[in-house]
Amino acid sequence: MKLCHLADSHLDAGSGHSRRGKSGLTMRQEDIVNAFIEAIDRIIDIKPDICLHAGDLFDRVRPLNKIMAIAAEQLHRLAEQHSIPTVIISGNHDAPKQPYQGAALDVFRQIENLSVVSSGHLEKIFIGDVCIHAVPHCLTGELLQQELSKCIPDSSARFNILMVHGVAAGMPEFSMVDLGEQELPLSSFEGFDYVALGHFHNYSKVSSRAWYCGSTERTSQKERGIEKGFLEVDLEPFNVTFHKVHSREMVDLQAINAAGKRGDQLANIIREQVEAVESSDKIVRIRVEGVTEETLKTIPTEIISNLKQESFSLDISFQKAADNTGEQPFGRAAIGRFDLSFLEFLEVVDLKGFDRERLKTDALKYLGSEE
Template identity: 35%
Template sequence: MKRIFHLADTHIGYSAYRKIDEATGLNQREVDTYEAFKQFVDYALDEKPDVILHAGDMFDSVRPTNRAISLALTQLLRLSEAGIPFVVISGNHETPRLKETGSVFSLFEHIPEVYVVHRNKYETIELDDITIHAIPHCDDIEGEKKKIKVDKNGFNLAMLHAGIKVRGKPVPVFAMGDINEQIISIDDLTGLDYIALGHYHRCTKVREDAYYAGSTERFSFGEVSDNKGFLEVRLHDDGTRKVIFHQLRIRDMVDLEPVVCDGLDADGIRRAIRTRILDCEPDGKIVRLRVLGIPLHVYHTLDFDEFKRLTKHAVHFEMRYEFKREDGGYSSASQSAFHSLHTEFEKFIDRYSGIAHIDKGRLKELGLQYMRKWQNEE
């Protein structure tokens, strides 16, 4: 029997919101990604799997900070010293657009038991009777895939970082909407014992032999209902397999039940908002509260200072107010406890009316992605 730990999308070095971790003085969300990875490594050291597969986006950006690199290095050395092989492919977040930029992964190449695959092409790694067919994020994933030759002696594993389209469905089903993501099919990948996928952030069984491990943290409210963790894959000698999800303990993210203002008077609305805030015990959490159909005159009577005071120990508390328009529809403006550039940008897009032909959700997503990238490169 072989035991494989499969994880992906740790996005080490990600940061968001303005909350600072008091112990380290660092961005709280950055610390959270470090903690999640460390927690995984602690678990691996206790359980000693035969191999660990990291299916890409280990780092959040092409140029992680020295701190992010140092954190990753420390954890990889712990695994290396314990003799646990660690194989990682580069994902779309950490693959440079220009080859001259060089990959951060080249720093890890000389660590015993650590195998990094980042050269824009398919590579194989042999570990005793396990063959790992690894394809990093690259220009021609479809072409590289064709090079996979399954060796019938021993176990064959594949690693890929991409969105997957499913036969018979017109739209890519497992995609993130990143500008540079690759969307592929895995219909032609057969005869492997297991395919470890990265990129899609929700842990998902795509096929009997192919899974996304999902990310190890929640990176947007779109992931609010996901459990995060990694997969343990047990491959038995008789060809059967068992896949077990292990959940990591990570920061709470809550999208509260919206306050619906219809039928409430001004007092009722103020009380409802206050109750929602207090009931969710926001300290240390990432929270969003939507207030739907609030009349403008009531909005102007809200005690924003009080809301700020009640939510000041949250890692992030986002209030989104949607106003009732004359025609019965909603127009939204969000008031965040923290007016970050991100929030201001989202508010601007929400309010801007000259772009009816543009998908605002998609525009926001792209804009936020660029901002994160600039932030990381600074």
């Protein structure tokens, strides 16, 4: 019995990237889509008995139509054309925040051989003699605990598999410090032949039979240097193999100390460092510490904007001299992060009577990040 286990594809992430590719998506959205397609190609080659996607197929509740169409094509290819029975659950990113919204995943229910689990409740799915206990993202942590307490291995099945999306409890290293993430008590994993976990983006073993397969591409600098892909799992004898897919390199440059430097000197140091890593195909981050308002005003903006032009992605964060806590960057880089957090906040807060889309558009406008 062979499984393939993938998760956290986060399709539609990267919408804030500044350049568009041939498809019309941003080049970063294309990266994330391509990594997912590469994983599907490899899984089709492996031809497992069952394929499991453990949540966050999409980065948000309402992905672009173009992204939905790509996901449909790939899931159709995998499950229906290549007859690989596939189960997919919702995660904290793509599960609706209000039940009436329904999940984007629901439009794939017509695909043959594909089971979509997005109801907010445990669903037991039999595939041959394997019982899959699929627990999607639930509206609250309490509801999730209730559903997990119903997950009892079925003695009529040859193998019992649990699929769930969240943070293994008591193991904060598996947190994504994400809005809406939920805890999974380790006791709920007991008695299962395999536990296919989603949420934590770096593939990791939680216990001998419970694994995070990781995401198919990197979504933050925290994942820098970590290989991305999916797991091939044999149940008898038990064996787990990681398969790597291509992902774009991320670089975190050494912080620059701005103390005593003029704006032009600082810009040249930034340029040297960025050019040294050949940033044209990389996601690069650099922090400049101890910056005064005066220095910031005298930085030649054309040097910075040229560097941004030449780099695939360049995030420069300027941190104040007086209040060098590392917590309060300023400048456009800082604003860029704040608006994203605010958009995430808008997704989860109860906006009685307000137009959510309008608020988002206005927020982007006033927070200054609308290009």
